[in-house]
Amino acid sequence: MAKRQRKSIKKEKETNWQERVIQIRRVSKVVKGGKKLSFRAIVVVGNESGQVGVGVGKASDVIGAVRKGVADGKKQLIDISLTKASSISHVSTGASGGAKVMMRPAAPGTGVIAGGAVRTVLELAGVKNILAKQLGSNNPLNNARAAINALESVRSFTEVAQERGLPVEHLYT
Numbered sequence: 241m242a243k244r245q246r247k248s249i250k251k252e253k254e255t256n257w258q259e260r261v262i263q264i265r266r267v268s269k270v271v272k273g274g275k276k277l278s279f280r281a282i283v284v285v286g287n288e289s290g291q292v293g294v295g296v297g298k299a300s301d302v303i304g305a306v307r308k309g310v311a312d313g314k315k316q317l318i319d320i321s322l323t324k325a326s327s328i329s330h331v332s333t334g335a336s337g338g339a340k341v342m343m344r345p346a347a348p349g350t351g352v353i354a355g356g357a358v359r360t361v362l363e364l365a366g367v368k369n370i371l372a373k374q375l376g377s378n379n380p381l382n383n384a385r386a387a388i389n390a391l392e393s394v395r396s397f398t399e400v401a402q403e404r405g406l407p408v409e410h411l412y413t
Contacts, residue, residue, distance in 0.1 A: 258364055259285045259310050262357045263380045264302055282381050283309030284357070285317070286364025292391070293317040294361065294384045318388060321396035326368035329397060334390025339382035340375040343390050357384040365391060 262282040268275040279302050286292035293316040297308025323329055327345040334341050341358055346369040352362050354372035357380040362370055374383050401408045 256287050257285055257314070258288065259283055259306075259313065260360050260364060261306055261309070262360055262384060264305070267298070279305040281305035281309040282357075282384065283313050284360050284364050284384060285310055285313035286361075286366070288364060288366040290320045290322055290366055291317050292320065292361055292365035292388065294381075294388055296381065316388075318392050320365050320367075320391050320394065321399070322366060326366065327370055328367065328391070328394045330394065332390045332394050334386040334388070334393065336385035336389055337379065337382035338377035339379060339386045341383060341386040341390050342373045342375060343387075343394075344371040345369070346371050356380060358387040360384070361387040361391070 260283070262284060265280045266277060267280050268277050278298055278300050280296065280298045281302065283295050283297065283306060284292065285295060293313040295309040295311065295313025295316055297305045297312055299305040299308055321329070323345070325348045328343060329345065332343045348369055350369045350371070352359055352367060352370055354362055354370065355374060356378070358372050358374055361384050362372060377383070397408055397411055401411055
């Protein structure tokens, strides 16, 4: 009976993950017999409470590609520290390939002001109030990875205080 309870708890933990497909692209590889067609899916996986990941999957059918993308996204998960206003604590920039993403914290009630893949990453991360801008490339994969890079570099006040060896109250003065 204990095993059944553990399995049901594990299933509950797995089901709170949300996944959104950013892009499905048909790609081809030239082989000796002609062209081999397959599908590439870019998927964002998140639990809307501070964990998010971007995955890429390739398969001969769309469903298989999405499934592989979800599995890859769960391997690439990062943890984000959010403020009480469901925002980030400071301005952050991230880059991947030719894409750059700039993020700024916003006041409560602002919402997610971002476009394309960056918006999807932020929504699944659980960020509710933020301003973000894509700079450079508009490639969805690079923009999603740049958004992850920017969110990874965000540090909370407690982390900075611990690094400096100070109490949190001294950071504000």
